[in-house]
Amino acid sequence: MCYTKIIMLFKEVLDQLNISAQCKKYNLSLWQCPQFLFLIMGIVIIVSALTAYNIGTRHIEDPLMVSLIVLVLVAVLFVLTFVITQGYERLAEANRMKSEFISVATHQLRSPLSNLRWVIELLMSEKSGQTKKEQTDYFGILKENINRMQDLISELLTVSRIEAAKLPVRKKDFSIKELIEDLISEYRPFIEASNVKISFNARGNLPQVFSDPLHLRLVIENLLDNAIRYIKDRGGVEIELFKKGKNICFSIKDTGVGIPEMDKKYIFRKFFRSRNVLKYQTQGAGLGLYISKAIIKRLGGKIFFKSKEGVGSTFWFTLPIKK
Amino acid sequence: MKTILFIEDESALQKTLGDILKTEGYETIPALDGETGLKMARTKKPDLILLDLILPKMHGFDVLKKLKQDEETKDIPVIVLTNLESIEEVDRAIELGATTYLIKAYYGLKEVVKKIKKALGE
Numbered sequence: 001m002c003y004t005k006i007i008m009l010f011k012e013v014l015d016q017l018n019i020s021a022q023c024k025k026y027n028l029s030l031w032q033c034p035q036f037l038f039l040i041m042g043i044v045i046i047v048s049a050l051t052a053y054n055i056g057t058r059h060i061e062d063p064l065m066v067s068l069i070v071l072v073l074v075a076v077l078f079v080l081t082f083v084i085t086q087g088y089e090r091l092a093e094a095n096r097m098k099s100e101f102i103s104v105a106t107h108q109l110r111s112p113l114s115n116l117r118w119v120i121e122l123l124m125s126e127k128s129g130q131t132k133k134e135q136t137d138y139f140g141i142l143k144e145n146i147n148r149m150q151d152l153i154s155e156l157l158t159v160s161r162i163e164a165a166k167l168p169v170r171k172k173d174f175s176i177k178e179l180i181e182d183l184i185s186e187y188r189p190f191i192e193a194s195n196v197k198i199s200f201n202a203r204g205n206l207p208q209v210f211s212d213p214l215h216l217r218l219v220i221e222n223l224l225d226n227a228i229r230y231i232k233d234r235g236g237v238e239i240e241l242f243k244k245g246k247n248i249c250f251s252i253k254d255t256g257v258g259i260p261e262m263d264k265k266y267i268f269r270k271f272f273r274s275r276n277v278l279k280y281q282t283q284g285a286g287l288g289l290y291i292s293k294a295i296i297k298r299l300g301g302k303i304f305f306k307s308k309e310g311v312g313s314t315f316w317f318t319l320p321i322k323k
Numbered sequence: 324m325k326t327i328l329f330i331e332d333e334s335a336l337q338k339t340l341g342d343i344l345k346t347e348g349y350e351t352i353p354a355l356d357g358e359t360g361l362k363m364a365r366t367k368k369p370d371l372i373l374l375d376l377i378l379p380k381m382h383g384f385d386v387l388k389k390l391k392q393d394e395e396t397k398d399i400p401v402i403v404l405t406n407l408e409s410i411e412e413v414d415r416a417i418e419l420g421a422t423t424y425l426i427k428a429y430y431g432l433k434e435v436v437k438k439i440k441k442a443l444g445e
Contacts, residue, residue: 110406111333114427118339121432127346150428157408168410 034089041081049074095163103160106153113153117146155287158218159270162294169215169298173208176248176319177241179217183224184239195234203242209321215295216319222288223252223315229284230256230277235312244318247301251316259307267305268293276309292317325443326350328369330360330386331404332378336427340373343432344439357381361389364396371443374421376405376412384415391420400442404435 015021023033030036052073056066123131124139131139161167180200184191191198227237235255242249259267263274273286296303300320307313327349331337334355341351352367354360357378364372372390376383383403390396400422405412408426416424422442425435 107406110428114406115333115335115339118336118432122339122343125343125432127343154428166409170410 032092034085034092037088038081038085041077041085045074045077045081048077099160099163102156103164106156106160109153110150113146113150117143117150120146152285155285155291158291159287162291162298167215167294167298169212171210171212173210174213175206175208176216176220176250177202177206179213180220180239180241180250183217183220187224187228191228191237194228194231196228196231197234197236198228198239199236200239201241203240206241206243206248207321209248209319211299211319212295215299219292219295219317220250220252222292226288227252227254227256227313227315230254230313232257243321246321247318248321249316249318251314253312253314255312258309258311258313259305260309264307268303324348324350325370326352326367327371327373327439328352328354328360328363328367329373330354330357330363330378330383331373331375332356333375340432340435343436347436347440349439355379357383357386361386364390364399365393368395369399371439372399372401373404373439374401376403376407376416384419387416387419387421402438402442 019030019033019035019039022035023030049070052070053066056069057063060066060069120139120143124136124143158167180202184198184200224237224239231237231254237255238253240249240251240253257276259274260276263272263276266272267274268289269286270290271286272290273284277284293303296317296319301318303315303317305313305315325348327344329337329341329351331340331353332355337351337353337355341353344351352363352369354363358380360372360374360378361381363369374383374386378386383405387401387403390399390401397420401420403416403421403424404427405425406427408428413424423438425438430438
């Protein structure tokens with residue numbers, strides 16, 4: 001029994017020494033990883049001890065006093081390092097647990113929501129008996145709200161995957177032009193209901209891209225939805241697609257409310273919603289742009305924007321055409 | 324009348340999908356856990372199996388594996404109907420022989436029925 005415990009303890013110590021595995025657990029870069037920082041601080045302590053000893057022997061005659069000073073210095077540095085890295089580790093662990101919680105909670109929320117949605121669809125289909133028009137309208141409201149909850153859950157799941165570096169990418173050759181055309185036709189009722197004029201210009205003969213169509217669809221959908229949603233009364237959205245060297249460039253310009261200067265630096269942050277946007281649209285969790293940026297980065301591209309409050313915004317991204 | 328074995332631990336889903344399938348002219352056999360589902364598949368020989376993955380007593384993947392290893396059940400089309408959506412899970416289900424993989428959250432009742440009809444060759 002005791003022997004097994006010693007082996008377990010030894011294995012635990014060995015695991016702790018595997019810095020690369022420890023850093024992977026927290027999904028942090030090496031420079032932010034508590035274990036790596038502890039190692040670096042260890043080297044700093046050794047160098048400081050040697051330097052202190054060198055200087056000490058030059059200025060203090062009593063070797064015992066020099067040793068004592070070096071010992072005290074090493075002890076202080078060691079305690080400081082330990083406290084700092086411990087705090088850092090707790091923070092990293094809390095962050096990891098938060099992502100895990102989001103993942104578990106969203107998975108658990110999905111099943112009852114699916115049940116609800118199916119039950120409402122069954123009631124609306126009248127296969128379980130005749131319903132009054134008024135009742136069907138109420139069921140419609142219920143269904144719409146369930147869909148909203150499901151969208152939010154999907155967004156949260158994507159965020160938790162991004163944070164855990166587990167966003168799966170499945171690349172293949174496809175036409176972004178066709179993807180945009182599909183999305184515009186899917187959004188047609190929303191575009192018309194919002195009094196928005198939309199134009200799409202695909203310049204020249206565009207090649208297929210080797211990328212992830214599902215993720216890219218999500219990005220373009222987010223940008224298109226924002227462009228339409230944040231136009232106050234009536235306005236226009238211009239979409240352009242063109243080739244630029246080895247990249248394909250997508251741009252979307254709207255005449256919406258724009259982004260205030262002071263909010264620009266936070267626009268790609270998770271859960272951030274611009275103050276002026278909250279006046280017009282209360283819906284939305286502020287995850288769309290965060291997810292879009294993470295996806296474009298994961299697909300090897302870059303995303304940019306320019307905006308003027310009250311005039312409109314342009315978002316654009318570049319994406320490598322081939323591998 | 325074609326029979327569909329529905330292996331799903333949520334009785335609410337069993338009822339909803341079961342009712343709609345009944346109106347479409349199918350007979351559904353409910354099974355609330357993996358072990359019962361596997362037993363039912365062997366004894367009732369349904370025309371199609373709807374299989375959830377997170378199940379009591381036996382995981383959906385184990386059920387699928389056993390179904391496809393058994394000479395008597397290996398040709399029954401299996402539709403995986405779950406809320407798990409990682410690529411690894413989809414790949415594993417297809418690798419084990421599932422006909423289709425449907426994520427409940429993304430499919431409405433009508434679409435599920437359409438997929439069932441397609442899997443039955445209708």
